[in-house]
Amino acid sequence: MLQTGSGSGLPPGVRVGEALALVRRLYRRPAPFDTTVERAGIGPLLGCRTNHLSGGEAQRVRFALAIAGDPELVFLDEPTVAMDVDGRRTFWRMMRQFGQEGRTIVFATHHLEEADQIADRVIVINHGRVVADGPGATLKAAVAARHLRFVVTDPEPERYDRLEGVTDVEICGSGVTLVSLDADATARDLVRSNIAFRDLEVTGACLEDAFIALTERKRSTDGEVTP
């Protein structure tokens, strides 16, 4: 299990290699030392003192300690919290590799794009109840809403609201985003309405929209949300 907290999760005053060697000893059938080092990508860190690591490096070391026992099942709680973009990418590449070796990885995250890109199966939990369970693509498909983006010289919000299928209008400078439950109808109506738009772009929902739709739907059907 890999967890994050305020601390590094590592004992101060030892080298990374020593901490890993110790944790391996505590397991009956640990993975070979070098295998774990390679899986976690901590080769260059072995000689470093644990208190001199950056947040992302410490997280990789913690990951190495978590998989030192060669587990079949790994739980990760917000594994990429302290990582920069590069570290995050490297981390997930390693996780994918680790998963392809036939292991199960369960992770919790607030980065929904991470869940979408990495996980084979996404479970959305809202107030302790499972509101959706399936591959990211299925979850997204469950959300009918599409986004229509275009640029106008002079936005007229009250006109966009009246277009067919539009549920929400966002205007940012000269950029307009319409949220529509029937993108085709909205697009036809937009053309008919003689609005002088350009750069029209229609996109599907991202997992974040799906998440919001799923959690809100639950709330509205539940009436009062019980904490």
Add this chain to the structure above:
Amino acid sequence: MSPLLAFVRFELVRLLRSWKFLAITVGFPVVFYMLFLGERRSGQIIDGTVPWRVYLMVSMCTFGALVAALNAGGSRLATERSTGWARQLRVTPMPAWSYVATKVTASMLVVLPVLILVELVGFTFGGVRLGIGQWVGLTMLLWITAIPFAVLGVFVGFMVNAETAYPVVTALMFVLGYFGGLFNPVSQMPRALQSAAQALPSFHHAALALDLLASQTLGAGNWLVLGGYTVFLGLALAWKYRVEESRGLA
């Protein structure tokens, strides 16, 4: 090497690499010893049984054991707990009790060289002359009876957090040292303080060793108090560890 031995060795390496720990653990007893030697009360016989120089060496041994045990457990453990390392270890198959047992064992292992160091100071500068059997017996007795200090150190490490650890450990060192009669013989203290000393493990730790040197008999009362402290602190530590563990913070 068994997992537990590997863990004890790991802890020892960490302790011996910490300059702060070494400076405090070696510095306090040796510097205090030297300061008290400057008082030149070598003519005195303490409690009508042992010469001042023997009293002083035994007291500084007790003080050294106390300093080593409180610092090996106390503040280092408090800092370590804030990092979540113990939590990381709890997901390994290592049994729950072994974390605490390892800490106590590592503390005991650093107490022994401190005792020997203080005895060397006693031999070299303190004018203490004992037979070889007495040296060995004294060292073993002082070491074995330091167990309540080691348990106390680890217990304190679980009770305080990283910020409060230093003042608490320092206060304990001096309260147990002064009121336990390690800096000044209990018989020379006011009456009220004399009875207070009877309640402290530091007093009984030194008293037992002085008994050994003076009369070759070991007071059952001293054993009882030290044993009582060990059992009481051990239970308190076990309770605290369980509470911490159930909160997922241990």
